[in-house]
Amino acid sequence: MKALIFLSILSITISSAWAQSDSTSSEALPAFSTFSSSRIVNGHSFETHPARTMDIRIMHRFGDIDGDNGGIHTLYGLDNSSDIRIGMDYAFTDDLMMGAGRSKGGGPLREVYDGFAKYVLLRQTKDGSMPLSITVLGSAAFTGMVSSTDSSDVTFFSEGLHRLSYTAQAMIARKFGERLSLQLTPSFSHRNYVASDDVNQMFSLGGSMRYKISKVIAINIEYFYNFEQDRTINGVMVYDPFGFSLEFDIGGHIFMLDVVNSTGIGVNQFIPYTTSNWADGQYRIGFTISRPFKM
């Protein structure tokens, strides 16, 4: 319920901004740097890099801070790593970016190879003639893990196609002045093979924001509402992913200190497979380092 209220407020804010765009003094609204990076916390922002830029991106998520697997005996999760992704994104043009990465895998699927293509359809303009930025994304992931011998297991792959999962997203963003940026992310996930109590296809809606505290520091918040609520995977409850990050834009590098409940990192992982619950102390810190290079 709270999630629906949050998303409703976000939608109303964005739609009202659209309605007002012709009448307000939109000269002051910059149309660039809506988000500092191509990711907000785990999910993609609408941003792509400028043409011919390669972004090396390392993402790490530690273990549970609290709960049964956290606490002082794991130094609040620092002894464990729930997922690690090393990837590279490349912008072919100002509007088209593609990327690939390899993750340890934070959900039931391990050894995950993923790739994505992202294209900017619209960009918010300074004069308000285009009040929103819109990007579409297609992503696919492949698990290379050894198949389970238990046919009831979600990792039992009787054929290669079962190892694949896909996500399609549209990112609708707007920058409200220098400090605040908001984004809605309607998403569709498809997994070729799921547990008997799970669903192959699922819609979700992400809501994200960035608030700049200073030129260098910003706070990012990201939440995905899955329309398949009360879903389980082999009896394990699935939760909506929620996280926030403290972002440092230090000129050339973006460093993010994240706190999330999701164990997985990629969109094919954290949206359908978050089985960690904030209320049970199953949240973790993590970090993201992004280093773009001009090519």
Added chain:
Amino acid sequence: MNMKSSTYRPFLVIALSMLVILLISAGTNEKSILDADKTLFQLLREYGEPVPLNYIEQIDPALAAAGEGIVKEGHGHWPDGSNSGRQSKYFVCTDCHNVDREDPILSDPDPEARLQMALERGIPFLQGTTFWGMVNREGWYNGDYYKKYGDLVTNTRDTLVNAIQLCATVCSQGRELNDKEMEAILHYFWSLQLTVGDLNMSQEDQEKLIQDELDPEEKRGIIRSYYMTASPARFVDPLPRSERKYGVLGDASKGKVIYEQGCMHCHDPQRNITNLGLEDAVLSFRQLNRNMSSTKDMSIYEITRKGTYSIAGYKPYMPHYTLDRMSDQQIEDIAAYIKQEAKKK
């Protein structure tokens, strides 16, 4: 009534005649004696100037267009439709140099007058000297540039192609230009040569040129007195903290022009030239204001005078402003603008 009109008529005629005489005498009789469209080099040549290295008499428009592409976009299109390929992945020449006239008086490289001209013409206020009229200079990488580049500047000071090559490989951290690209750039630069009209010569000096009293060398001296044959380059240290006024005596309106047409020329995030993106917005101004008293490169007092250097792993860098390209007072003007904007809610 008719009687009265005829009485006043002689006075009216006299008054009108006096007015006409007054108007004629208030005007000037000056006219250009020399052909204003003649190129400066042609004029010098008439008085015995030797042909300089890399002189191009007949400019090939297609090659000049390719050269313009390399200078402005980093790559040019050859007449056969092929592309020269990118020269540098970091910079294009016009990131640091204008291609327009930037000094109202060509013999006086005054940064204040240049700023006013930048404002009037809407051109950037940059560290490098303009390419407009560059082929008419006789020295490049002058003055204190030896302090920055050492022996690299030795063979650039009297040879334009060497200067261009140094700019390509060191300043823009790109690859060496091949012969074809260099030729195209020269064709473009010669299309930007000065004309006699650009010099705004006095009529008296023009008359001296057409009379026989002076020898050719003296005549060439008169011509050269109207423009800089080499741009001065004086390096100065950043103002020490004790001497910084932090904008107290600065003119924020001038600072705004420098910020928008100087700083933002490269630091606008949309131009993707530097990692330090600045916006015309309060968070950027507050960051600059916070660092103003620093002795590190985040202070405008430091960065304008020292710039940064290319380092291993991060090749692009910011060239500094010499005293001839930005005065100390202009740095105070930027400080005044930053302080003014940082206070805004």
